[in-house]
Amino acid sequence: MSTQSAPSGGNNFLRNLIREQIDSGEHQGEVVTRFPPEPNGYLHIGHAKSICLNFGLAEHFGGRCRLRFDDTNPEKENQEYIDSIQSDVTWLGFEWDGPVRYASDYFDDLYALAQQLIETGLAYVDEQSSEQARENRGDWNTPGTDSPFRDRPPAESLDLLARMKAGEFDEGSCSLRAKIDMRAGNMNLRDPVMYRIRKAAHHQTGDKWCIYPSYDFAHGQSDALEGVTHSICTLEFEDHRPLYEWFVANLTLPASPRQYEFGRLNLNYTVTSKRKLKLLVDEGHVDGWDDPRMPTLAGIRRRGYTPAAIRNFCDTIGVSRSDGVIDAGLLENAVRDDLNEHAPRAMCVLDPLKLVITNYPEDGVEWLAAPGHPNSDAFESRQLPFTRELWIEAEDFREEANKKYKRLVLGKRVRLRNAYVIEAEDVVRDEAGEIVAVHCRYDPDTLGDNPADGIKPKGVIHWVSATHGRTATVRLYDRLFADENPGRGDVGEMLAGLNPASLDVRENCPIEPGLASARPEDRFQFERIGYFVADRYDHGPNHPVFNRTVALRDTWGKSGD
Ligand code: ATP
Numbered sequence: 001m002s003t004q005s006a007p008s009g010g011n012n013f014l015r016n017l018i019r020e021q022i023d024s025g026e027h028q029g030e031v032v033t034r035f036p037p038e039p040n041g042y043l044h045i046g047h048a049k050s051i052c053l054n055f056g057l058a059e060h061f062g063g064r065c066r067l068r069f070d071d072t073n074p075e076k077e078n079q080e081y082i083d084s085i086q087s088d089v090t091w092l093g094f095e096w097d098g099p100v101r102y103a104s105d106y107f108d109d110l111y112a113l114a115q116q117l118i119e120t121g122l123a124y125v126d127e128q129s130s131e132q133a134r135e136n137r138g139d140w141n142t143p144g145t146d147s148p149f150r151d152r153p154p155a156e157s158l159d160l161l162a163r164m165k166a167g168e169f170d171e172g173s174c175s176l177r178a179k180i181d182m183r184a185g186n187m188n189l190r191d192p193v194m195y196r197i198r199k200a201a202h203h204q205t206g207d208k209w210c211i212y213p214s215y216d217f218a219h220g221q222s223d224a225l226e227g228v229t230h231s232i233c234t235l236e237f238e239d240h241r242p243l244y245e246w247f248v249a250n251l252t253l254p255a256s257p258r259q260y261e262f263g264r265l266n267l268n269y270t271v272t273s274k275r276k277l278k279l280l281v282d283e284g285h286v287d288g289w290d291d292p293r294m295p296t297l298a299g300i301r302r303r304g305y306t307p308a309a310i311r312n313f314c315d316t317i318g319v320s321r322s323d324g325v326i327d328a329g330l331l332e333n334a335v336r337d338d339l340n341e342h343a344p345r346a347m348c349v350l351d352p353l354k355l356v357i358t359n360y361p362e363d364g365v366e367w368l369a370a371p372g373h374p375n376s377d378a379f380e381s382r383q384l385p386f387t388r389e390l391w392i393e394a395e396d397f398r399e400e401a402n403k404k405y406k407r408l409v410l411g412k413r414v415r416l417r418n419a420y421v422i423e424a425e426d427v428v429r430d431e432a433g434e435i436v437a438v439h440c441r442y443d444p445d446t447l448g449d450n451p452a453d454g455i456k457p458k459g460v461i462h463w464v465s466a467t468h469g470r471t472a473t474v475r476l477y478d479r480l481f482a483d484e485n486p487g488r489g490d491v492g493e494m495l496a497g498l499n500p501a502s503l504d505v506r507e508n509c510p511i512e513p514g515l516a517s518a519r520p521e522d523r524f525q526f527e528r529i530g531y532f533v534a535d536r537y538d539h540g541p542n543h544p545v546f547n548r549t550v551a552l553r554d555t556w557g558k559s560g561d
């Protein structure tokens with residue numbers, strides 16, 4: 001665990017470094033970055049950090065940031081992922097420079113560069129079996145052994161590479177390798193593979209290729225071909241940097257990009273591995289990649305998070321050269337802060353108890369004006385129907401209570417939010433003795449005023465008209481994992497850490513009538529409960545559906561009062 005450095009909204013080490021480079025005239029002052037996702041899953045919150053960093057640096061220095069799919073693994077990639085990634089980056093509020101790019105756009109160039117390396121004696125076609133190659137690679141304590149094919153003439157390798165490309169050989173029977181050093185301390189330099197045979201169709205290039213470049217060979221060269229100056233990646237690629245530099249130094253390329261690393265985002269109670277997230281989807285532990293409990297951008301969007309909250313969160317955690325674990329509560333606080341300021345208020349009752357105002361006319365109805373937001377006039381005010389029968393939250397009433405309970409108690413007063421002061425008189429029970437209604441009297445002179453006798457109500461509770469309100473399905477989402485570190489071990493451990501109470505669906509929750517006309521993705525603070533969003537897909541005027549984004553306060557691990 002480590003502490004993170006200053007927010008990227010201010011300074012971070014990469015910003016400082018680029019500033020120094022610009023001052024000393026490096027890269028002619030140009031800053032070109034890229035966000036390079038592999039389209040093998042949906043983006044998650046960790047990717048947001050990389051997106052904010054890459055786009056943020058380009059923005060800060062008046063440069064450009066590209067979106068480039070790192071699509072060298074056709075079997076695991078597909079169009080759905082490509083589409084979702086573009087949509088997520090756009091939703092976060094970033095605009096990439098020029099067209100969407102693909103490493104596969106450069107397959108012809110990469111092939112020519114591979115030939116160039118063979119011609120200069122720096123690459124060879126290896127015909128060792130994969131087992132042989134693995135054995136001869138050695139390990140951290142044992143130097144590797146040269147392949148018997150290492151010194152074959154370039155012409156022979158060129159011919160074999162062409163035949164690999166033409167489909168003459170089986171998968172695994174040979175590969176193209178860079179000739180570097182089988183005894184290098186850094187395993188990445190032990191004649192790394194540049195091309196493998198894979199008889200798989202590709203989503204961009206179709207059946208054109210049956211050999212595909214490795215990540216290491218494709219990435220830096222794609223950077224160079226498209227003029228990227230700063231190739232920013234996470235720390236696990238630090239050991240790949242010498243290889244990145246080796247290719248740049250030994251190939252004739254239009255530019256010399258450089259790689260820089262930063263610490264990836266890890267969040268407690270959260271899994272940030274596409275492979276594991278895919279498993280949750282494939283095995284049905286969640287309802288798709290955009291299930292509101294998923295840490296995917298599509299999921300947290302559907303949960304009600306805003307792009308601003310995510311960007312602020314990324315600013316707050318900062319960027320450093322060490323890996324740390326960030327508290328999930330920080331992300332939750334970021335959305336609370338944003339929605340507290342920007343979400344209009346509304347009322348909804350999750351666990352309804354009938355309240356009958358005995359001194360209110362049977363068919364009376366008053367439309368009471370309520371502010372859209374307590375601290376801002378920028379929000380439209382609402383009209384709330386006030387009637388004889390209302391719903392209140394069951395937990396907001398007790399027959400008896402001590403002084404700490406500032407809600408409705410028999411014989412005591414409370415204010416109905418945006419409405420009158422009432423005093424509870426009596427309860428109605430069903431045959432089983434359960435309270436099914438509370439009878440009370442209201443004081444008609446208390447709209448915006450305290451009772452004339454000077455006895456002020458102790459608290460305020462929310463309510464919805466039982467006759468003029470509407471109802472909604474409300475999905476109370478909680479953290480997907482109860483385990484603080486669900487990503488540490490194998491898949492079994494991850495599944496054991498799932499929070500069994502991560503979803504609580506409430507049907508027929510009374511809502512103030514205006515909420516039914518919310519549009520999908522409109523966000524609200526349900527007063528006294530939390531922040532909610534009208535579901536992006538399932539919500540409609542005839543069947544309102546709201547998802548809980550986050551409770552009003554951080555109650556994780558604490559029992560309610
Ligand atoms: P995963 O481990 O989830 O599969 P990945 O690194 O394989 O992630 P890519 O699609 O290759 O996913 O990632 C695109 C970019 O996002 C890379 O530059 C990668 O370093 C960065 N990235 C991925 N995960 C994180 C994270 N948790 N924090 C910061 N950056 C990340």
Ligand code: MG
Pocket residue numbers: 038
């Ligand atoms: Mg990757």
